[in-house]
Amino acid sequence: MAEGSFLAGKNPLNDPVALFLLQALIIIVLSRLLAILLGYLRQPRVIAEVIGGILLGPSVLSRSAAFKQNVFPDSSLPRLSLIANVALIFFLFLVGLELDPRTLMKKAKQSAFISISGIAVPFAAGVGVSKAIYDTLADKTVPFYSFFVFCGVAMSITAFPVLARILSELKLLQTTVGQVTLASAAVDDGVAWCLLILVVALINNPSDSVTAVYVFLLVVAWGIFLFVAIRPVLAYIVRRSAGNDHISHLSVLAAFIVILGSSWFTQAAGVHAIFGGFLAGLITPHEHGFAIKLTEKIEDFVTILLLPLYFAYSGLNTNIGTLNDGQAWGYTILVILVACGGKVIGCTLSAKFTGFNWRESFAVGFLMNTKGLVELIVLNLGYEAGVINQKIFSMFVIMALATTFMTTPIISIIYPPRFYTHIRRAASHDTLSMSMSHHDLEKREWESDANHERGGIQVLLCLPNMATVPAMMSVTQMFQTTRASLSVFALRLIRLTERTSTYMMAANEGETMRADPVINVFRTFGQLNRVSVHTLVSVSPPEDFPSNIVETGVDSKINLILLPWQQPPGESKQSCMNDHFVKDVVEAAPCSVAVFVDRGFGVSSTHIVEPSATIPGQNQHVFVPFFGTEDDREALRFVAQLASHPGLSVTVLRVRVQGDSNKDVSSATLAIDVLHSTSSSGEATSEATLNDTSISTLTNINPTNVSVENINTTDALSAVTSRGNAFGRKDLIVVGHDTYATLARLAGGTLKKWVDEESASSVVIVKMHETRNLDNSTVKGM
Numbered sequence: 046m047a048e049g050s051f052l053a054g055k056n057p058l059n060d061p062v063a064l065f066l067l068q069a070l071i072i073i074v075l076s077r078l079l080a081i082l083l084g085y086l087r088q089p090r091v092i093a094e095v096i097g098g099i100l101l102g103p104s105v106l107s108r109s110a111a112f113k114q115n116v117f118p119d120s121s122l123p124r125l126s127l128i129a130n131v132a133l134i135f136f137l138f139l140v141g142l143e144l145d146p147r148t149l150m151k152k153a154k155q156s157a158f159i160s161i162s163g164i165a166v167p168f169a170a171g172v173g174v175s176k177a178i179y180d181t182l183a184d185k186t187v188p189f190y191s192f193f194v195f196c197g198v199a200m201s202i203t204a205f206p207v208l209a210r211i212l213s214e215l216k217l218l219q220t221t222v223g224q225v226t227l228a229s230a231a232v233d234d235g236v237a238w239c240l241l242i243l244v245v246a247l248i249n250n251p252s253d254s255v256t257a258v259y260v261f262l263l264v265v266a267w268g269i270f271l272f273v274a275i276r277p278v279l280a281y282i283v284r285r286s287a288g289n290d291h292i293s294h295l296s297v298l299a300a301f302i303v304i305l306g307s308s309w310f311t312q313a314a315g316v317h318a319i320f321g322g323f324l325a326g327l328i329t330p331h332e333h334g335f336a337i338k339l340t341e342k343i344e345d346f347v348t349i350l351l352l353p354l355y356f357a358y359s360g361l362n363t364n365i366g367t368l369n370d371g372q373a374w375g376y377t378i379l380v381i382l383v384a385c386g387g388k389v390i391g392c393t394l395s396a397k398f399t400g401f402n403w404r405e406s407f408a409v410g411f412l413m414n415t416k417g418l419v420e421l422i423v424l425n426l427g428y429e430a431g432v433i434n435q436k437i438f439s440m441f442v443i444m445a446l447a448t449t450f451m452t453t454p455i456i457s458i459i460y461p462p463r464f465y466t467h468i469r470r471a472a473s474h475d476t477l478s479m480s481m482s483h484h485d486l487e488k489r490e491w492e493s494d495a496n497h498e499r500g501g502i503q504v505l506l507c508l509p510n511m512a513t514v515p516a517m518m519s520v521t522q523m524f525q526t527t528r529a530s531l532s533v534f535a536l537r538l539i540r541l542t543e544r545t546s547t548y549m550m551a552a553n554e555g556e557t558m559r560a561d562p563v564i565n566v567f568r569t570f571g572q573l574n575r576v577s578v579h580t581l582v583s584v585s586p587p588e589d590f591p592s593n594i595v596e597t598g599v600d601s602k603i604n605l606i607l608l609p610w611q612q613p614p615g616e617s618k619q620s621c622m623n624d625h626f627v628k629d630v631v632e633a634a635p636c637s638v639a640v641f642v643d644r645g646f647g648v649s650s651t652h653i654v655e656p657s658a659t660i661p662g663q664n665q666h667v668f669v670p671f672f673g674t675e676d677d678r679e680a681l682r683f684v685a686q687l688a689s690h691p692g693l694s695v696t697v698l699r700v701r702v703q704g705d706s707n708k709d710v711s712s713a714t715l716a717i718d719v720l721h722s723t724s725s726s727g728e729a730t731s732e733a734t735l736n737d738t739s740i741s742t743l744t745n746i747n748p749t750n751v752s753v754e755n756i757n758t759t760d761a762l763s764a765v766t767s768r769g770n771a772f773g774r775k776d777l778i779v780v781g782h783d784t785y786a787t788l789a790r791l792a793g794g795t796l797k798k799w800v801d802e803e804s805a806s807s808v809v810i811v812k813m814h815e816t817r818n819l820d821n822s823t824v825k826g827m
Contacts, residue, residue, distance in 0.1 A: 058115055065124060068116065069350065072357040075100065087453045089210050090543060091418045094353055095446060098360025107361065117361060129358040132351030133422060134308045134322035139344060139545050140206055140419070141326020142336050144231050145553060155399045156228035159392050163229065163413050164236055166391030167201035167384060174383050178376055178437060187432055191247050194240060195432045199423050199441055200384040202237040203230040204449070207417035209548045211452055213541055216585070217412075218551050220465045222405050226412045227552060229392070234419070238323060239265075241423060245316045248430040260315045267310055268324045275303055276328040283335045292338045300329060300339055317426060334560030340546040348545070359425050365443075367436040377440045381447050388414045388448075408460035415452050420445035502531050502686065505603040507594060509538045511563050513609040516643040516807065518570050520607065523687045530577075534601050535567045537582040538590055551584035558582050591629035599635050605683070606630065606638045631782075637679055637814045642800075645774040646807035666776040667695045668806070670765045670796075671740070672702075673732055676781030678739045679813035684779050688746045695751045697740060698768050702761050766799050772806045782812040 057063040079093035100106055107113040117125075175196040179189055208230045209218075217223035246260040279299055286293035308321035329336055368374055393410030397403060421442065428438045504524065506517050517535075524531050539557070541547045550557040558564050564580045571578030579601070583593040598606055608627060631638050669684055671677050681697070688695050744751045758764045769778055778800070785797055800808050 061121070061124065064116075064118075064121055065128075068121070068125065068357070069354060071116065072097065072101065072353045073350065076353045076356065087214065087457075088450060089207050089214075089417065089453075091204075091207050092446065092449060094356040095360075095418075095421060095442070097353070098356035098358070099363050099365065099442070100360070101357050102360035102363050104360075104363060104365040108366070122358070122361065125354060125358050125361075128351065129355040130318065132347060132355045133319045134304065135343060135347045136322075136352055136355075136418075137319045137422075138304050138322040138326040139340060139347065140234070141323045142329055142340055143206060143209065143545065143549055143552075144234065144327060145331050145336070145549075145556075153228070156225055157232055158399060159225065159229040159395045159409065159413070160232035160236065162395035163203065163233055163388055163392040164201045167387030168197040170383050170387035171197050171200050174376075174379055178380075181372070182376070182434070182437055184431065184434060187248070191244060192432055194247075195244050195423075195427050198237050198240050198244065199420060199427070200380070200444075201233075201388065202416065202419055202423060203233040203388075203413050204415050204417035204419040205230045205234045206419065206545070206548075207449060208412060208415045209552055210543075211412070211415060211456075213548055213551045213584075214586075215453065215456060216462065216589070217456075217465070219554070222401070222408050222412075222460070222465075225396070225401075226409050229409070229413060230415075233413070237423075238320065241426065242316050242320055244432070245426060245430060248432055249315050263314050264311055264316055264320060264324075267307070267314070267321075268327070271303070271307060271324055271328045276330060279303065279328070280330040280332065283330050283333055292335060292342070296335065297339065297342060300325075303329075319422070319426075331556065334556065337546045337549050337557075337560070340549060341544070344545045348543075356421075359421055359442075362425065362428055362435065363439050363442050364435055365439055367439055368443075373436060373440065377443055380440055381444045384416075384444055385414055385448055385451075404460055404464055408456055411452060411455050411459070414448050416445040417449040420448075503534065503602060503604045504531070505534045505536060505594070505598055505601065505606045506567075507536050507538055507606070507608050508563050508567065509609065511566070513643065514563060514566055516641065516646045517607070517609065518567070519646055520641070520687075521570075521576060522574055523690045523693065532577045532579065533571065534579045534581060534597065534603065535564065535571075536594065536597055537561055537564050537580070538593075539582060539584045540587055541585050541589075547584060550582075554582050554584065557584065587626070591626060591633065594630050595633045595635065603636050605636060606634055608638065608640045610640050610642045631812050634814065637683075638812045639683055640810045640812075642808040642810070644805065644807045646777055665693050666772050667693065668769055668772050668776065668778045669695065669697045670769070670778075670780055670784060671697050671699045671736070672761070672781075672784045673699075673736045674781050674783035676783040676811055676813050678735060678781070680779045680781040680809075680811040681739045681743050683809065683811050685743050685746055688743060688751055693750060695743070695747070696768075697743065697751070697753045698765065699736075699740065699753060699755045700761050700764055701755070701757045702759060762796055762799070765796060766803075769799070769804060769806070774805050774807070776806045777809060778804060778806045779809045779811065782810055785810050 051057050058067065076090075076094045076097040079097050080090045083093045083096075084090075101117065103113075107117055172193065175193045176189070178196070179192050183192055205227075209227060212218045212223045212227060218227070242264050243257070243261045246257040246264075247254060250257040250260065279296075282293075282296045282299050286296050304322055304325045306321075307325040308318040311321035311324070312318035329339070331337075368377060389407075389410035391410075392413040393406045396406040396409040401409065424433070424438055424441050424445070427433045428435070433441070502524065504521075506521070508514060508517065521531075521533055524533075537558070539547065539550055539561075541551060558580055561582065564582065568578055568580055570576070581597060583590070583597070585593055594606060594608075597603070608630060610627065627640055667684055667687060669677075669680060671681065684695055684697075687693060740753055744753060754768070756764050772778065780796075780800065785800060800810075
């Protein structure tokens with residue numbers, strides 16, 4: 046039995062390691078549970094972590110002597126403080142890393158004016174409040190000018206990391222308001238941290254202000270040294286490893302050395318180590334996606350484990366119980382009003398002056414009022430330095446919570462999505478030109494509105510990951526053999542998570558498109574095959590993917606949306622058409638939708654690839670079960686885009702059921718809700734005539750390689766499956782959604798089950814857009 050085991054009657058909490066592990070477990074679980082609850086109110090995770098820290102502190106749980114003495118005893122606080130400071134160093138490094146200098150250049154003059162106004166007005170408004178609080182609550186050994194400057198920073202700072210997350214969640218990052226606000230917050234943060242360095246230097250040298258100024262200038266000089274001497278070295282190391290998908294061990298090592306070295310220098314210089322981490326983040330190069338990849342390396346450990354420990358340590362310093370009289374709560378409310386009023390009024394008026402309308406100006410003002418985590422860091426620095434006492438600290442913590450909590454609800458009311466002024470399209474088209482040849486650029490106008498009139502095809506391909514790329518490239522290359530002009534819009538779907546790296550991707554979509562391997566592979570494919578490829582990116586929560594796809598389809602006047610479907614590994618097989626993602630796109634799409642279930646389309650099953658196997662369509666087959674529904678006819682139009690490809694054979698199995706050799710299965714027989722097609726004169730057109738026309742159009746494209754097999758049967762399922770089982774994994778089955786979804790009820794069989802689970806071939810399920818006019822080639826169908 047190990048010494049110290051609880052089985053031997055020992056208290057495991059007397060062991061420092063066991064105590065720390067228990068503290069970490071309690072802190073992380075509590076903050077995550079609160080994050081889930083507050084997520085329903087659309088609040089950032091930082092709110093949950095701050096509240097969790099307060100709950101663990103003397104305000105709530107630590108009021109219990111048993112809890113305090115056993116879980117957070119005073120003897121454990123130095124260790125917790127040390128780890129909390131390490132957490133801050135790396136978190137401030139991530140904050141600096143998010144402040145891409147290119148962000149500051151967006152609307153630079155406008156952003157600088159808004160930012161300076163947002164700092165100056167709260168500073169001016171806070172003079173009276175600071176004086177009143179200083180006279181009644183503050184420690185008089187602290188010089189008033191230090192107290193005033195500190196309060197001014199606390200009331201005027203904008204939490205850039207929290208703001209970036211709020212903008213992403215509200216879909217404001219790619220709007221004019223979002224871009225200007227983000228750039229303004231970046232300037233605001235930079236100025237505020239410089240002022241804070243000065244404040245800390247003054248506090249640490251209370252008797253010699255000249256020394257404090259020297260300390261401040263020394264830190265500024267250190268930042269310049271990092272930028273001039275260290276950044277080029279890091280950039281060189283990054284360039285050496287730029288060809289790899291992952292950053293090299295050497296580049297990570299170099300970054301860590303810079304972080305620790307810079308933090309040590311600022312700590313030794315007489316300010317705080319976190320400023321060194323912040324400066325290290327500012328000078329880290331962003332080229333080749335290095336900043337995002339480095340963030341991905343370290344952010345989970347920092348934000349999941351280390352940072353909540355800091356919030357808990359901060360919560361132990363927060364005692365709401367000290368606000369035990371009307372005066373304290375009166376000052377708390379006054380601080381909230383002055384902080385909010387000064388920030389909102391200053392930023393709103395400056396935004397209006399720079400050209401925004403009043404609604405947009407108020408949105409900028411309330412967004413810039415976000416405090417959150419950065420505010421808490423500032424307050425802890427002041428508390429540890431003795432500038433503020435516990436009562437004032439608690440007042441400002443409540444102010445930070447209130448200002449951050451109100452941001453999302455107020456913005457949702459005063460600036461709903463219908464008022465957004467998007468800049469996405471302009472940014473996308475600027476980026477598109479990088480992946481297009483001069484010939485493609487000359488054709489751009491021809492490929493837009495006139496494209497529909499001249500028989501052009503505009504296809505939107507959705508690329509959620511690298512696994513979907515090979516099959517999409519094969520289909521694209523087959524499409525290109527058609528006589529019509531082809532424009533492919535490749536929409537990269539990136540999941541927006543709580544990770545800092547995904548917010549960095551969302552904030553700088555241009556850099557994301559340049560660095561993303563999925564986009565680069567597809568862009569290169571387009572250049573090699575002379576396909577007009579327009580690359581776009583959408584960084585958003587998964588539930589927003591359908592609306593982003595639909596919006597792109599509308600903006601780009603798409604003929605066809607092609608969605609990939611991948612069965613989640615380890616899950617029971619399910620129908621792709623039952624997936625909420627697919628359903629949402631199909632219901633709102635402005636055009637026809639095809640769902641591609643890839644099972645190795647066009648990929649050789651052997652380890653040795655023959656030269657002929659590298660040509661998509663060579664010795665491949667397309668099988669189309671045709672029952673005569675509207676979606677079946679749309680499936681034939683899809684196949685018509687592939688049929689002219691040399692080496693690709695097409696088999697159409699025309700099935701007539703119920704013993705009537707002259708009738709296809711109608712929409713009424715399938716008992717589904719579809720719109721009946723009409724001719725251009727508005728008169729009803731027989732389904733049989735439409736079916737004959739669709740089949741003859743397909744066969745005329747490539748009479749040699751297109752065959753039609755007619756079958757009259759009472760067992761439609763067996764007819765389809767027996768013929769379809771002759772095709773392999775590199776072949777393709779194209780089926781209309783009507784037939785796929787309802788044949789089971791017609792013949793007592795399960796075609797859907799065969800398509801989803803039993804067929805070895807890849808499958809495309811086509812759903813026709815409901816408003817499509819079959820006799821008008823310029824509408825949104827294919």
